Amino acid sequence: MPLSLGVCGSAGTHPGPGQACSGYLVAAGASRLLVDAGNGSLSQLQRWVDVADLDAVLLSHTHPDHCVDLYGLYYARRFHPADPAPLTVYAPAGAEAQLAALLPPDAREGFSQHLRFVPVAAGDTLVVGALTVRLHAAVHPVETLAARIIADGRVLAYSGDTHGGDDVAAAAAAADLFVCDATWLAADGPHPEGLHCTGAEAGALAEQAGARRLLVTHVNPRLDRDAMAAEAAEHTTAEVTAAEDGLWVAV
Ligand SMILES: [Zn+2]
Ligand SMILES: [Zn+2]
Incomplete structure (x- = not known):
């Protein structure tokens, strides 16, 4: 399979009606990387891949809108008939302790056995099968990683x-597809x-990066995603579309 992206959840901050929070399946060859696991994203994910x-x-x-479905993923793998090996979870330092703190004592040990957390930071490069992932620093109140994902010479960026x-x-320099946070409409500011x-800032960021295509995502569920794409398109020459749950695109 060529480098491809599946949108498991496209809602920003909280789920919308029938719409999950951030989760993206990145595929290339036989490699499958889940980027973020927000509320409800595990549902769409399983339409494409067995956990x-x-x-x-x-x-x-x-x-929470980027990680709480790790709880469901843990249980899905713990009770899976194939008894899969522990799954590596690359995350900012402290993620395991933060997530484990919500679990009752009976579940904590299994959580850490079935999900093997590996702390990562901006500047790190990961190799997941056919995917090479370079981590960058986002601007957010907690440590947040943007990613530049490369396979077969194609570039997928995630903000x-x-x-x-x-x-x-x-991270998004000359990317073939840039998946970017566009939570609010500038007009509502x-x-x-x-x-x-x-949307305007996502468009400007794509323009600064020279990205070829822009997929606006993490749109507040109360807002019109097509209006968000239209706002972004006023600020970039990149081809702009809006993410929706279930969307599958070749990068
Ligand atoms: Zn978020
Ligand atoms: Zn956030």
Whole structure:
């Protein structure tokens, strides 16, 4: 399979009606990487892949809309008939302790046995089968990783949650597809600093990066995603579309 992206969840901050929070299946060859595991994203994920066949997970950060479906993933693998080996979860330092703290004592040991957390940071490069993943720093109140994912010479970039940032633009430099946080419409502002992009800011970031295509995502479920794409398109020459759950795109 060529480098491809499946959107398991496209809602920003909280789920919408029939819409899950951030989760993306990245596939190339036989490799399968889940990037983020927000509320409800495990549902769409399983339409594409058996949870036992995931090669790794990458968490951009530990806000609930990006990580709480790790609990479901843990149980799905723990009770899977194939008894899969522990799954590597690349995440910012402290993620395991933060997530384990919500579990009752009977579940904590298994959580750490079935999911093997590996702390990672901006500047690190990961290799997950056919995928090479370079981590960058996003602009967000907690440590948040953007990612530049390469396979077969194609480049997929993911902003994580970010309010712009030169290192996110570096992650998306000349990307074939840039998946970018576009939570709010600029027209509804002002918005808090240092949290998320507006559609306009996502478009400007894609333009700064020279990305070829822009997929706006993490849209607040109360907003019209097509209006978000239209706002972004006013600020970039990249081809702009809006993410929706179940969307599958070749990078
Ligand atoms: Zn978020
Ligand atoms: Zn966040």
